[in-house]
Amino acid sequence: MSTRTSVDIREIEAFLYREARLLDELQLAEWLSLFTPDGIYWIPIDETQDIATHAALVYDDAARREERVYHLQHLSFPAQSPASRTMHVVSNVERLAPEAGSSDILVRSVQTIWELRAGDFTQIGLGKIRPLVGTVRHELEQTDDGLRIRRKTVLLIDRDMPQANLTFII
């Protein structure tokens, strides 16, 4: 596994756009392949607290990501009947200095994720577009197969406020 320190910002942006497209088009098996085997998908309530003793909105290792994708793709359940449609808008992409001792490429972006559950739009909860807003930190590793996610952290601006249905992938 080789590491490269000089990754063009365009390559990073292209990677984020691709991830966004895979999520919006529900190409979720391919989305799974974007992570390193030890990768973590994390949506904290309070990112300053120790994950071992504090609950998160999402804290998915590989097995839990696989379960989440299986749930969405192969099972029918009330919270996704009808299913969510999403549109991830990625902007303000910036490469930041990595954490001390880390060789990962640290990228911050601002994302607005528009979500809609279609269906009988006369009913509660259906037919309304709602926005989720936050910064997303990607800790990326350059591998022989290209960039891979070691950690994706979504910091919703309302992460410690009431949350509605978040059973789709952010």
Add this chain to the structure above:
Amino acid sequence: MPATADLEFLSVPREPSTGDTGRAASLISETEHRFRVHTAAYTKAEVLELEQQHIFRRAWCYVGHESELTKAGDFKTGHIGDQPILVTRSEDGGIHVMLNRCPHRGAVLCREPGGNRRALICPYHAWTFAIDGRLVSVTGRDDASGYSEFFEAPEGLYRVPRIETYRGFVFATLDAKAPALLDSLGRAKILIDRKLNQSPNGTLTIRSKPYVGIYEGNWKFHAENIIDGYHFMYTHQSFVKLQNKFGDTTGDFGVHKGGSASEMKKIRTRGSVWGCEGGHILNQKPAIDTQEMLSGPFAEYYQSIEKLYGAEEFQWIFGSNAGCIFPNFGMIHNQIRTWRPIAPDKTEVRIYLYDLDGAPPAFNEGMLRSQERFYGPSGHGMPDDIEIFAANQQGLSASQLEWLILERGMAAEKPLGDGDIEGLPSSETGHRAFWRAWRRSLSSGSGQ
């Protein structure tokens, strides 16, 4: 001199009259083999007004846990029904429950959900209150434009008249004449006891910020559902399938026991439901895998609990115990739940995950992750319940059909001798007890 305002001319909102409570009682239709609840009980603003008046202003309501207020000056905000409150800890260790409102001109004192303050200072005119609620200074009191010698200064913030703490759980009631907390809890006290007895120290600590959801459905759907043994295999059918495929690998940690659907169903039909006269409900199932617990990776911990309480009680302590304390407090797995009505079709639910003090850190972490997996807004279970509450409320807009059916398991009940009733695990025995207490509260004007 206390003043009494005549509010009769205010049509909206109004203070409900005695006649209204009698009419509200007719929203339940009960005969020997039939138990029906009227759609209006879930949909009408007038009903919620009566509930606020006759249930939430009279019942013991959970307002917080002592582990949330460990130091002098700690506070948290909350609600008793529709009344915004502050819960504080003072220097002498005392816990105080007061309305979050300056008695001067009404501004709220705290707009944060919690924190630590040396004093409570009103942002409007800086009237200052000690953390225990006493008024300590009125700015410019002696100014020429200030207050005269006849000024009847309030003693402090409006104090919720009764506070009682049971094993770290703080309850308060706006009814000065309410019976003692433990009398009100009755047999349902065992819910709190068994949950706490899972800790070698007999205590718990809340560390995480709660999961908070606001759903578009009536509050009573949640009270019913937390102990509803009937819906799990259907509403959570996809979770049962996930559990079958992924349960061990993603760390369910024994929270939802049984790998296959038939095994889960078998476990879920053990035990019983208690529908208590006070409206409290317990759904309890003894653990079946106690030998695995006592010899598995946490053997030492489990053995310490078995030693304290004996083998028989051990299987109940670590069984599956879910309960609802009337009207809006619940416990299930390792979590405390509260729910409060915001409107007839809008309810806030809070889920506080907790650690068992003295249990191995890896045990607490396992419980935390497994509950996150099911109960969070991205979980594989609770969002389905929330969806159903909204679907129920949506369905009730078809109000030409008037009654809901809640008579499941009515023929398989036995009285426990003191007004409490025991039924089968997937019955609606508990729901009926809740509704009878609801009817009694609204009929007599006394919830207890």
